[in-house]
Amino acid sequence: MTDDLGLNAYQRLAGRTAQYPGRGAKPMSAYPALGLAGEAGEVCEQIKKAMRDDGGEITPERHKALKKELGDVLWYLAALAFELDLDLSDIAQANLDKLADRKARGVLQGSGDER
Numbered sequence: 001m002t003d004d005l006g007l008n009a010y011q012r013l014a015g016r017t018a019q020y021p022g023r024g025a026k027p028m029s030a031y032p033a034l035g036l037a038g039e040a041g042e043v044c045e046q047i048k049k050a051m052r053d054d055g056g057e058i059t060p061e062r063h064k065a066l067k068k069e070l071g072d073v074l075w076y077l078a079a080l081a082f083e084l085d086l087d088l089s090d091i092a093q094a095n096l097d098k099l100a101d102r103k104a105r106g107v108l109q110g111s112g113d114e115r
């Protein structure tokens with residue numbers, strides 16, 4: 001297991017296997033966004049099956065399947081970020097900054113993207 005693979009390094013390496021219609025085209029291809037939604041659905045499907053078949057328990061087999069599906073989510077996220085000329089590390093840092101700001105202002109809970 002690699003514990004020091006940075007997000008941008010992952011994004012670059014994932015790009016080596018990124019072959020889909022319209023990669024890098026302008027206007028941006030919808031392909032990676034559709035793939036991201038599809039793979040997120042596959043994650044949810046695994047959770048649904050855990051509820052239906054295993055009383056909500058994540059079995060070792062399910063855990064393995066979820067790891068694979070989460071990897072697929074990450075791959076499509078990297079591809080979508082590429083299409084938007086964004087680095088995964090910049091996205092991650094901006095998210096952490098947003099959440100830290102909300103925590104400091106006591107608005108972690110609630111709703112609305114711009115709170």
Ligand SMILES: [Mg+2]
Pocket residue numbers: 039042068069072
């Ligand atoms: Mg998948």
